[in-house]
Amino acid sequence: MNHKMIESGNVAAALAVRLAGAEVIAAYPITPQTPLTEKLSQMITRGEMDAEYVAVESEHSALAVCIGAASAGSRSFTATSSNGLLYMSEQLHWAAGARLPMVMCVVNRGVGAPWSVWNDHQDAISQRDAGWIQVFAKDHQEIVDMTLKAFRLAELTHIPVMVNYDGYYLSHTYMPFELPDAADVKAFLPPYEYLHTLDPERPESLNTVTLPDARHDVNGVKRGGYMDIRHNLHEEMRLAMEVWEEIDADFQRRFGRGGAPIFDLYQCDDAEFVVVAMGTLANQFRDVVDRLRHEGIKAGVLSLQMYRPFPSSHIANLLQSAKGVMVFEKGLSYGNQGALFADLKSALYPFPARPTLHNFITGLGGREIRTEDLYQAVKTSCEPGNQSSPEQTDTPQWIGLQL
Amino acid sequence: MAYDYDKSIRPGKLPHIWCPGCGHGIVMKGLIRAMDTCELDRDNTAIVSGIGCASRLPGYLDACTLHTAHGRAAAFATGVKMAKPEMNVIVCGGDGDGTAIGGNHFIHACRRNIDMTYVIMNNYIYGMTGGQFSPCTPTGDKASTTPYGNPDPIFDISKLAIGAGATFVARTTAFHATQIDKLITEGIKHKGLAVIEVLDDCPTTYGRRNKFRSVVDMMKRLKDISVPVAAASKMTAEQLEGKTLTGILHQEDKPEYTAMYKEVIKRAGGAA
Ligand SMILES: Cc1ncc(C[n+]2csc(CCOP(=O)(O)OP(=O)(O)O)c2C)c(N)n1
Ligand code: SF4
Numbered sequence: 001m002n003h004k005m006i007e008s009g010n011v012a013a014a015l016a017v018r019l020a021g022a023e024v025i026a027a028y029p030i031t032p033q034t035p036l037t038e039k040l041s042q043m044i045t046r047g048e049m050d051a052e053y054v055a056v057e058s059e060h061s062a063l064a065v066c067i068g069a070a071s072a073g074s075r076s077f078t079a080t081s082s083n084g085l086l087y088m089s090e091q092l093h094w095a096a097g098a099r100l101p102m103v104m105c106v107v108n109r110g111v112g113a114p115w116s117v118w119n120d121h122q123d124a125i126s127q128r129d130a131g132w133i134q135v136f137a138k139d140h141q142e143i144v145d146m147t148l149k150a151f152r153l154a155e156l157t158h159i160p161v162m163v164n165y166d167g168y169y170l171s172h173t174y175m176p177f178e179l180p181d182a183a184d185v186k187a188f189l190p191p192y193e194y195l196h197t198l199d200p201e202r203p204e205s206l207n208t209v210t211l212p213d214a215r216h217d218v219n220g221v222k223r224g225g226y227m228d229i230r231h232n233l234h235e236e237m238r239l240a241m242e243v244w245e246e247i248d249a250d251f252q253r254r255f256g257r258g259g260a261p262i263f264d265l266y267q268c269d270d271a272e273f274v275v276v277a278m279g280t281l282a283n284q285f286r287d288v289v290d291r292l293r294h295e296g297i298k299a300g301v302l303s304l305q306m307y308r309p310f311p312s313s314h315i316a317n318l319l320q321s322a323k324g325v326m327v328f329e330k331g332l333s334y335g336n337q338g339a340l341f342a343d344l345k346s347a348l349y350p351f352p353a354r355p356t357l358h359n360f361i362t363g364l365g366g367r368e369i370r371t372e373d374l375y376q377a378v379k380t381s382c383e384p385g386n387q388s389s390p391e392q393t394d395t396p397q398w399i400g401l402q403l
Numbered sequence: 404m405a406y407d408y409d410k411s412i413r414p415g416k417l418p419h420i421w422c423p424g425c426g427h428g429i430v431m432k433g434l435i436r437a438m439d440t441c442e443l444d445r446d447n448t449a450i451v452s453g454i455g456c457a458s459r460l461p462g463y464l465d466a467c468t469l470h471t472a473h474g475r476a477a478a479f480a481t482g483v484k485m486a487k488p489e490m491n492v493i494v495c496g497g498d499g500d501g502t503a504i505g506g507n508h509f510i511h512a513c514r515r516n517i518d519m520t521y522v523i524m525n526n527y528i529y530g531m532t533g534g535q536f537s538p539c540t541p542t543g544d545k546a547s548t549t550p551y552g553n554p555d556p557i558f559d560i561s562k563l564a565i566g567a568g569a570t571f572v573a574r575t576t577a578f579h580a581t582q583i584d585k586l587i588t589e590g591i592k593h594k595g596l597a598v599i600e601v602l603d604d605c606p607t608t609y610g611r612r613n614k615f616r617s618v619v620d621m622m623k624r625l626k627d628i629s630v631p632v633a634a635a636s637k638m639t640a641e642q643l644e645g646k647t648l649t650g651i652l653h654q655e656d657k658p659e660y661t662a663m664y665k666e667v668i669k670r671a672g673g674a675a
Contacts, residue, residue: 029548030532031532041549055549057503058504083472
């Protein structure tokens with residue numbers, strides 16, 4: 001049975017983490033993540049959740065505690081935002097390299113300097129190469145569902161998962177959502193059996209130093225060197241897309257929600273022009289698309305849920321026949337262009353007929369994103385004259401600058 | 404005649420962000436008076452902070468100010484001092500910034516004995532993020548992350564500084580407003596790392612959770628727990644139970660870091 005409720009995005013995440021049966025939670029406060037971990041610590045001290053809460057002295061320690069807990073065989077969880085995520089960077093790479101399943105919510109916020117407490121995606125985008133799976137939610141229901149599915153994905157692939165959702169737009173707003181029954185979640189997410197864990201009955205040395213070459217272990221079994229281990233992380237991360245789809249199918253069978261785990265589409269069936277965006281920004285485009293459709297322009301929105309691994313072929317297969325694709329991002333790879341835009345472009349490269357592409361940067365550090373501006377940007381990009389020169393198509397255009 | 408603070412405040416920066424009753428403003432005024440007493444040239448004075456309500460302090464002051472990452476103030480300040488040893492360097496921040504996420508930088512600044520003045524505002528809590536417990540939240544007290552009482556033992560910041568090698572360590576409280584500038588003045592004059600711990604109040608996130616009915620109650624407590632070092636020597640252990648020593652707790656002469664570093668450059672044949 002599902003329980004309907006209206007709560008903030010942070011509380012939705014906390015309730016999902018409780019349902020998922022996280023056993024060790026370590027976190028450090030940072031706006032706008034703080035209410036999520038405060039809710040968890042409250043539920044734990046009240047005895048409403050059977051877990052250990054470790055209130056550490058920094059984000060670096062938070063992830064280190066989760067790494068320790070996961071190495072000892074516990075389901076672990078942390079959450080952060082902005083500079084907190086950047087401060088975890090060393091441990092992010094560690095958790096992925098050590099193949100430890102764990103889940104972290106990143107409540108997306110711009111990074112300093114200069115300081116901003118407001119939303120954009122630069123925190124997550126800057127950590128896209130750390131070896132974590134990254135998914136983006138765009139409403140409270142997705143926060144709940146993705147968090148539950150993320151634990152299963154992490155445990156099946158031995159790769160940690162970051163569930164991203166927009167600071168303030170989702171973290172602090174109230175929306176209705178459904179929470180599945182605890183017993184049903186237990187069946188969906190059975191206890192995890194670690195392959196390698198710190199267990200006195202079965203002593204092991206974890207993360208011993210590797211050499212450039214593979215070598216044989218004490219039992220004579222050939223063990224990969226650093227490069228082989230890293231290669232496997234990449235390969236298994238690519239396979240994680242399929243695993244994510246299977247998990248979603250199972251979730252849908254059990255709970256009745258799902259069916260579009262990699263990206264979801266709005267008005268894309270016959271679309272000639274497709275907007276690509278992540279998080280709440282994708283929702284905002286539904287109004288833009290409705291207006292364009294009304295004017296006879298066949299537009300649609302692709303809301304990308306899974307960013308790492310990048311679903312290159314899924315997305316390219318869908319977009320290659322479009323006339324134009326516009327990628328809107330709340331972050332970028334400084335000195336180049338939007339990271340998502342660059343990813344998408346490379347995914348489309350093998351196809352003979354490719355859509356024209358436009359890249360837009362918007363909403364950095366909470367700059368207001370006006371639907372009217374989005375409408376104008378899409379409309380202008382759809383005009384035939386704006387489809388040719390690399391100047392127009394390859395250079396990111398900034399929306400809402402106040403220079 | 405009222406003291407002229409305005410000349411030290413950067414035009415257009417007020418009103419400040421602090422809540423009514425917050426002690427950080429008292430410390431800011433103390434710092435201004437101390438800088439006046441020491442006749443610090445504001446253009447040759449760098450005031451560095453990390454993040455937190457306390458760390459907002461330098462932003463209001465008309466001097467060279469640097470607002471940095473959470474916990475990193477001491478490290479940024481060390482960089483400033485090494486690049487420009489002739490500059491007066493003052494660090495301001497909270498107990499969270501200085502002893503939780505930034506604890507490592509804090510102890511290593513003390514160990515080096517680099518010539519800086521670190522004013523640390525200990526309000527027992529992370530005020531800015533809404534009242535999570537810090538390494539200085541008294542055991543048993545409530546915070547948003549310890550709604551049923553904090554089980555952790557605390558850091559005694561002044562003892563920590565002495566243990567780590569700071570050569571001037573003093574403590575006072577937001578109640579003892581006039582002592583704040585006296586101790587900061589002594590700290591600025593001292594050659595080496597000076598730590599001035601100011602026990603402070605955060606009515607908004609600490610006081611209201613911990614049964615302080617008003618800011619006045621919090622101030623009263625600061626007054627009641629304080630015992631000047633000189634008086635303490637005449638008191639029994641029993642009388643000192645639950646009290647906090649105030650005044651200059653430790654002072655010694657030791658070689659200062661930038662001076663020692665200059666010596667190394669000389670020895671290595673470089674241009675000092
Ligand atoms: C890397 C990082 N982690 C977390 C934060 C969030 N944060 C901002 S201020 C603060 C605590 C400040 O407490 P304290 O230094 O005691 O100062 P107060 O606000 O109490 O004056 C925290 C955790 C941050 N800005 N950066
Ligand atoms: S929250 Fe606390 S520390 Fe911050 S300004 Fe208010 S009273 Fe001061």
